[in-house]
Amino acid sequence: MGATVTEKKEMIATRVAYGKTLAELGKENLNIVVLDADLSGSTQTKFFAKEFPDRFFNMGIAEQNMIGVAAGLASTGKIPFASSFAMFATGRAWEIVRNSVCHNMFNVKICATHAGLTVGEDGGSHQIIEDIAIMRTIPNMTVIVPADATEAKLATRAIAEYFGPVYMRLGRSNVPVLFDEKDYEFKIGKAHVIKPGIDVSIFAYGVMVSRALWAQEILKSEGISAEVVNVSTIKPLDKNTILSSIKKTGCAVTCEEHNIHGGLGDAIGALMSEENPAPLKRIAIQDQFGQSGKADELLIHYGLTKENIALAAKEAIKKKMK
Amino acid sequence: MPLSDEKLNELKLVCKDLRKSILKMAHAANSGHPGGSLSATEILTVLYFAIMKYDPHNPNWHERDRLVISKGHATPLVYSILAKAGYYKGDDLLTFRRLGSPYQGHIDRLKAPGIEASTGSLGHGSSLAVGMALGSRLDKLNNRVYLLNSDGELQEGSTWEAIMSASHYRLGNLTAIVDRNRIQLDGWTEETMTLEPINKKYEAFGWHVQEIDGHDMNQIYNAILKTHEIGIKEHKPCVIIAHTVKGKGVSFMEDEVKWHGVAPNDEELAKALAEVEKE
Numbered sequence: 001m002g003a004t005v006t007e008k009k010e011m012i013a014t015r016v017a018y019g020k021t022l023a024e025l026g027k028e029n030l031n032i033v034v035l036d037a038d039l040s041g042s043t044q045t046k047f048f049a050k051e052f053p054d055r056f057f058n059m060g061i062a063e064q065n066m067i068g069v070a071a072g073l074a075s076t077g078k079i080p081f082a083s084s085f086a087m088f089a090t091g092r093a094w095e096i097v098r099n100s101v102c103h104n105m106f107n108v109k110i111c112a113t114h115a116g117l118t119v120g121e122d123g124g125s126h127q128i129i130e131d132i133a134i135m136r137t138i139p140n141m142t143v144i145v146p147a148d149a150t151e152a153k154l155a156t157r158a159i160a161e162y163f164g165p166v167y168m169r170l171g172r173s174n175v176p177v178l179f180d181e182k183d184y185e186f187k188i189g190k191a192h193v194i195k196p197g198i199d200v201s202i203f204a205y206g207v208m209v210s211r212a213l214w215a216q217e218i219l220k221s222e223g224i225s226a227e228v229v230n231v232s233t234i235k236p237l238d239k240n241t242i243l244s245s246i247k248k249t250g251c252a253v254t255c256e257e258h259n260i261h262g263g264l265g266d267a268i269g270a271l272m273s274e275e276n277p278a279p280l281k282r283i284a285i286q287d288q289f290g291q292s293g294k295a296d297e298l299l300i301h302y303g304l305t306k307e308n309i310a311l312a313a314k315e316a317i318k319k320k321m322k
Numbered sequence: 323m324p325l326s327d328e329k330l331n332e333l334k335l336v337c338k339d340l341r342k343s344i345l346k347m348a349h350a351a352n353s354g355h356p357g358g359s360l361s362a363t364e365i366l367t368v369l370y371f372a373i374m375k376y377d378p379h380n381p382n383w384h385e386r387d388r389l390v391i392s393k394g395h396a397t398p399l400v401y402s403i404l405a406k407a408g409y410y411k412g413d414d415l416l417t418f419r420r421l422g423s424p425y426q427g428h429i430d431r432l433k434a435p436g437i438e439a440s441t442g443s444l445g446h447g448s449s450l451a452v453g454m455a456l457g458s459r460l461d462k463l464n465n466r467v468y469l470l471n472s473d474g475e476l477q478e479g480s481t482w483e484a485i486m487s488a489s490h491y492r493l494g495n496l497t498a499i500v501d502r503n504r505i506q507l508d509g510w511t512e513e514t515m516t517l518e519p520i521n522k523k524y525e526a527f528g529w530h531v532q533e534i535d536g537h538d539m540n541q542i543y544n545a546i547l548k549t550h551e552i553g554i555k556e557h558k559p560c561v562i563i564a565h566t567v568k569g570k571g572v573s574f575m576e577d578e579v580k581w582h583g584v585a586p587n588d589e590e591l592a593k594a595l596a597e598v599e600k601e
């Protein structure tokens with residue numbers, strides 16, 4: 001079992017896969033409890049709520065309390081999944097996540113939806129582009145971003161099995177289904193080479209994985225062989241897979257729907273400087289807030305495109321040759 | 323003292339225009355928040371056109387009254403009323419929620435004039451208003467700070483931290499109005515997370531409390547004037563719990579959870595506009 005990319009035309013939001021899997025898990029594991037903060041329709045915890053009303057707690061518009069209560073539930077042996085928009089579950093509740101959840105090593109799963117620019121029309125106040133940075137900096141925290149519905153489903157199951165705090169970032173918008181459950185294996189902490197290549201390594205997560213794959217095709221048509229790696233666990237980082245890819249290709253591009261500061265680009269950049277210095281280009285939001293617009297338009301407006309990834313790849317290759 | 327008949331009629335026409343604009347904006351954007359815009363229409367109309375001192379040509383006039391809209395999703399209403407108040411022409415309101423538009427999904431003070439503070443994340447506005455009230459007092463200004471809260475955001479702990487601090491600092495220059503439409507996003511407030519008794523909670527936190535019909539503009543007007551009086555006399559922050567109907571003015575939107583954050587389609591828009599027109 002590896003990580004084959006299957007070309008499917010289907011588009012499903014990762015939050016939808018999460019919501020459905022959570023409802024399945026509810027049947028299998030009676031310790032699973034779910035909390036939401038007045039967004040169960042949006043986060044898709046509504047499916048679990050409907051089937052298991054006794055194990056579902058709507059905390060109202062009170063994200064800090066939701067995370068604190070989740071920590072308390074975890075202390076009694078429950079496995080709480082707490083959902084809201086990523087802005088509020090991570091940003092609003094940060095210090096509760098840090099002290100009540102992580103410092104206590106309580107088994108809370110923060111599964112937050114509507115992350116990044118692809119929230120769309122709600123605009124800058126709702127488009128969190130800092131969540132990866134603020135979550136990955138907390139000790140004990142695991143950070144996961146599924147690239148598609150298949151990975152979201154498998155990751156939801158995996159984190160239910162794993163003991164410890166997890167932040168899982170999910171999206172609002174529909175994204176292409178890239179993987180087939182039958183030949184995709186999700187393991188926490190494992191990055192997957194989903195297209196092998198020799199000239200440049202492209203590391204991506206979330207919605208940017210499909211863009212990285214499209215960029216790989218552009219590069220291929222120009223005679224450049226790019227390796228695409230899906231880094232769906234941002235923390236702990238799969239150093240082996242990442243470093244062996246860079247050792248092979250000699251340069252890297254990171255792609256993320258996140259601010260340029262504190263995300264995967266910084267994580268891989270630091271790893272490379274310590275272990276295997278090589279040229280790196282980072283595709284990310286250039287330290288600006290988002291705004292209202294359609295999800296796809298926004299990705300283009302902020303430069304998160306296959307064309308820019310391909311361009312960055314060529315620049316990285318050029319630097320390597322100097 | 324009631325509003326004159328003439329004034330009241332003028333305000334009613336304003337509300338009618340605002341409701342039409344709210345519906346058209348949500349329709350054009352195919353998203354947005356009509357329900358909580360329609361419920362607060364009379365409240366903001368009275369504030370902007372019968373109470374507040376402001377200068378649309380000089381939005382940063384230091385002595386202006388300040389209004390913090392803590393329910394920052396009520397953008398169709400806020401952007402429509404700012405146009406009516408003369409901050410901008412508003413002939414481009416239908417670009418609402420599109421890329422590059424000044425009219426963002428949640429109010430953004432850096433993109434359109436007349437907005438005191440960008441909000442959208444619930445439970446921020448009350449603290450901002452307390453800060454503005456303290457600042458106004460330090461500057462010995464004769465102005466007032468108004469605060470529009472949703473009922474749902476009274477579930478946020480941050481809101482109560484602000485409420486506690488307002489009475490501690492004896493902010494008689496602060497008037498809060500709660501749009502008590504009883505509906506939040508997932509459902510009725512009392513089913514999602516009990517808020518009642520709201521009046522006793524505010525009282526226990528040291529506030530002066532009034533309860534009114536939030537669609538009766540005379541009641542709104544008089545209640546606000548009363549807060550000015552109490553504020554000066556008792557140095558207490560004042561809250562008006564305005565009982566409203568979410569989706570007010572459009573029969574099929576009224577008291578319907580669904581219309582919190584859904585836009586009307588062509589047919590629904592036509593029906594809704596006809597109803598508002600007939601009112």
Ligand SMILES: Cc1ncc(C[n+]2csc(CCOP(=O)(O)OP(=O)(O)O)c2C)c(N)n1
Pocket residue numbers: 037038039061088092355357358359361393395442443444445472473474475501503505506507568582
């Ligand atoms: C901190 C925070 N949590 C969640 C949301 C998502 N959200 C937007 S509106 C809303 C509820 C709306 O109900 P209410 O606050 O009562 O407003 P109104 O009914 O007046 O529109 C929610 C949960 C948010 N904007 N901010």
